Amino acid sequence: MNAQAPALRDPRLNRPEPFTPPLGDGGFFQRDRSIHPPAHAPGYKSSVLRSPRQALLSLENSVSEITGPVFGHNDLGPLDNDLIRNYAKDGDPVGERIIVHGRVLDETGRGVPNTLVEFWQANAGGRYRHKKDTYLAPIDPNFGGCGRALTDDTGYYYFRTVKPGPYPWRNYVNSWRPAHIHFSVFGSGFAQRLITQMYFEGDPLIPVCPILTTIRDKDALDRLVAPLDLNASTPFDSLAYRFDIVLRGQRSTYFENRTEGN
Amino acid sequence: MPQPLNYLKETASQTAGPYVHIGLIPAMAGFDIFEKNFSNVLVTPNTQGERITLEGRVLDGSGTPLRDVLLEIWQANAAGRYNHPADRSAGALEQEFRGWGRAGSDFDSALVTFETIKPGAITDKAGRKCAPHVNVWIVARGINIGLNTRLYFSDEEAANAADPVLNLIEQPARRKTLIATRSERAGKVVYSFTINLQGPEETVFFDV
Numbered sequence: 001m002n003a004q005a006p007a008l009r010d011p012r013l014n015r016p017e018p019f020t021p022p023l024g025d026g027g028f029f030q031r032d033r034s035i036h037p038p039a040h041a042p043g044y045k046s047s048v049l050r051s052p053r054q055a056l057l058s059l060e061n062s063v064s065e066i067t068g069p070v071f072g073h074n075d076l077g078p079l080d081n082d083l084i085r086n087y088a089k090d091g092d093p094v095g096e097r098i099i100v101h102g103r104v105l106d107e108t109g110r111g112v113p114n115t116l117v118e119f120w121q122a123n124a125g126g127r128y129r130h131k132k133d134t135y136l137a138p139i140d141p142n143f144g145g146c147g148r149a150l151t152d153d154t155g156y157y158y159f160r161t162v163k164p165g166p167y168p169w170r171n172y173v174n175s176w177r178p179a180h181i182h183f184s185v186f187g188s189g190f191a192q193r194l195i196t197q198m199y200f201e202g203d204p205l206i207p208v209c210p211i212l213t214t215i216r217d218k219d220a221l222d223r224l225v226a227p228l229d230l231n232a233s234t235p236f237d238s239l240a241y242r243f244d245i246v247l248r249g250q251r252s253t254y255f256e257n258r259t260e261g262n
Numbered sequence: 263m264p265q266p267l268n269y270l271k272e273t274a275s276q277t278a279g280p281y282v283h284i285g286l287i288p289a290m291a292g293f294d295i296f297e298k299n300f301s302n303v304l305v306t307p308n309t310q311g312e313r314i315t316l317e318g319r320v321l322d323g324s325g326t327p328l329r330d331v332l333l334e335i336w337q338a339n340a341a342g343r344y345n346h347p348a349d350r351s352a353g354a355l356e357q358e359f360r361g362w363g364r365a366g367s368d369f370d371s372a373l374v375t376f377e378t379i380k381p382g383a384i385t386d387k388a389g390r391k392c393a394p395h396v397n398v399w400i401v402a403r404g405i406n407i408g409l410n411t412r413l414y415f416s417d418e419e420a421a422n423a424a425d426p427v428l429n430l431i432e433q434p435a436r437r438k439t440l441i442a443t444r445s446e447r448a449g450k451v452v453y454s455f456t457i458n459l460q461g462p463e464e465t466v467f468f469d470v
Contacts, residue, residue, distance in 0.1 A: 025387065026348060029269075031469065036275045037406035044277075046404030049323040050459050056469035057430060062386045064397050064412075065470045067346035068336060069362035077297035087295055107269045120285025130281040131292035132330070132369075144295040146285045182278065182285055189348070190336045191470040193408060195401050197276040211277060214406055220274040246270045 027061030028191050028248040029107055037214035044210045045171055061191060066250070068190035071116040073150060080148045083121075083161035087129075087144030094140055095124025095162030099240040100198070101232060103155040104185060107249030111155025117245075118184040119159065120146040126167030126177075135167050160238065163200070171210050178205035178212065187247040198243045201227045275407035280330050282401060283366055287332070290366045302365035304337075304378040309359050311340025311379030315452045316413065316442065319372050320400060323460030327372030331402040334364040335376055335413075337395075342382030351385050380451075383421060393421035393428065395440075400457065410468045413455055416443045431466055439465040 037044075039051035059065065079086040084093060100119075104112040122128045122145065125137035129145050145164075149157045164179045180197045187193065199206055206212055206225065215221045223246075232240035283290035289299065305313065316335070319327040338344045338361060341353030345361045359379075367374045384392040393414055400409040414422050422428055422441065431437045442453035457465045 028470075032272065033407075033469070035271055039406055041406060044404070044406070046277075047406055048404075049326075050328070050402065050404035051406070052409065052464060052467050053460050054436075054464050054466075056467050058469045059427060059430070061470065062392070062427075063344060063349050063351070063384060064336070064338075064392075064395070067344040067348050069360055070346060075298055075300075080296060087293075105270060107272060109268075109270055118285050120281070128281045128284060129291060129293055130284050133281060144284075144288070144293060146288055146295060148285075148296075182276075182282070184278075184286060189346075190397055190399065191410070193334070193399050194273065194275060195278045195282075195408060196273050197279075215274050215276075217274070220271065223271070224274060224276070246273045248272050249269065 025061070026066050026251060028066070028189060028250050031248060035215070035217045035220040037216075041214035044214050047214070061189075065191040066189040068186060068188060068192070070114075071150060071186070072114070075116070076148060076150060081157075081159035083143070083145065083147045083159065086147060088142045091142055093123065093143035093162050095143075095165075097160070097238040098163050099158060099160050099232060099234065099238050100181065100226065100243055101156070101158035101229075101240060102226075102243040102245065104151050104157065104187075104245045104247065105155055106187070106192075106247050111151070111153075112187055112247055113151055113153040113155055115151050115155075115188065116148060116186045117151060117157050118146070118148040119161075119181050121161065121164040121181040122167055124162050124165050126165030137165070137167065166203075166205055175210055176205050178203040178209050183243075183245065185245055185247060189250070192247040194245070194247060196245070197224065198241075199225045200241060201225055277403060277406055278332060278401035278408075280403040282330070282332050282403075286364060287366050290369075300364055302363050302374075302376045304335075304359065304361065304363045304376065306358050308356075309339075309379055310356060311382075312451065314378060314380050315450060316374075316376040316378060316396065316455065317452055318374055318442070318455035318457065320367065320374070320402075320457040321459065321461075322404075325461070327367070328402055329367055329369050329372045331367045331374070331400060331405075332364060333367075333374050333376075334362065334399045335378070336397040336399070337361050337378065338381040338384055340379055340382050342384050342394075353382060380415065386426065390426055391421070391424070393418050393425035395425075395427075398457075409459075410470045411457065411465055412440050412468070413442045413453070414440050415453060416441050436464075436466050439463060
């Protein structure tokens with residue numbers, strides 16, 4: 001990739017040093033469900049028949065939850081994090097060239113190293129390369145719309161793509177999704193597994209999106225909006241947006257030397 | 263004011279949407295892009311243990327099977343050992359067996375299938391034996407935050423009866439929602455399951 005993002009200084013100057021509670025059972029911090037969308041969110045109509053109605057059964061984390069799949073560079077190809085090149089047939093895809101970069105952290109503030117981050121999106125016209133998408137905007141012959149990266153040992157990831165377009169969808173008759181990129185992140189244990197969406201600073205569709213507004217906590221919603229990061233853009237080439245992702249924190253194990261990553 | 267704790271907050275979940283295949287199983291979206299792909303086949307020719315097929319559907323509150331759902335499973339190997347450094351149990355590790363796979367439901371039949379092996383019993387931190395099980399994570403359009411559940415095996419009656427997680431389920435009838443049923447088809451062992459998102463047979467989902 002010829003638009004490699006430069007090394008970055010962490011802009012959050014007041015962020016404390018990472019601190020992991022040393023006493024615990026190796027389990028993850030209890031998930032704060034108030035910052036997540038509820039399963040049943042009637043404004044997002046598809047959730048009505050697809051949301052459990054019984055209480056979730058709370059489970060103390062056992063080895064089944066604190067472990068999870070491990071991935072490595074052998075799982076990836078060299079162009080996997082370059083959506084401008086990884087499906088190009090006879091030229092670059094149409095659209096605003098952007099770099100998306102950030103860190104995967106846990107709730108203690110520590111970077112999550114060597115974890116798999118996958119992303120997918122519509123093309124610049126708001127059309128997905130998917131056999132079930134019938135939106136009238138054209139497919140871009142040079143754009144697949146997916147990629148993946150492994151975080152480095154500080155939790156940093158980056159990829160290059162074109163900015164996705166907004167598109168209409170069937171919820172209300174005039175519902176439009178703000179431009180967004182889907183993210184899938186693993187973490188070190190299966191209980192950290194997370195899928196989310198990244199939005200773009202300044203998009204006027206954000207406050208009226210029936211999916212985004214399933215999140216009731218305004219701060220949690222704001223944390224899904226990536227700011228423009230001019231410092232990381234490549235002059236005469238690509239703008240950059242920064243998107244940090246926070247996974248659940250983890251306690252260390254009682255009376256044992258700290259495990260890897262703690 | 264007390265000292266601030268300064269923990270960060272977890273990033274909020276959002277639905278995987280109807281086009282989740284593009285990112286996670288591009289072949290199902292209808293194109294080929296990556297050199298290496300993840301799949302629903304967990305086994306290699308060298309994997310130890312009994313070959314099994316897990317096969318099931320996910321039903322919505324009207325009983326309609328989801329045709330755009332994605333499942334991931336995470337399991338121990340036949341010796342009951344997870345392929346992860348935090349599992350320090352005694353069972354032999356098999357480096358080639360990652361223990362993880364993902365599958366989308368078929369757009370026509372709505373079936374989700376995995377080719378794997380039956381995991382061994384797990385020993386938990388308190389030294390208790392836990393019945394063999396597969397951990398399941400479910401995402402789809404309309405599911406705002408991934409759902410966690412487990413699959414246990416119908417031929418493990420004694421182990422299931424003693425399993426500490428199954429016994430946490432207050433209503434015995436609801437425990438059955440986590441049991442996959444063993445059968446044989448053309449000489450292959452198949453465990454069938456149904457995950458009900460709602461209704462009187464609603465599957466037990468966990469806050470892990």
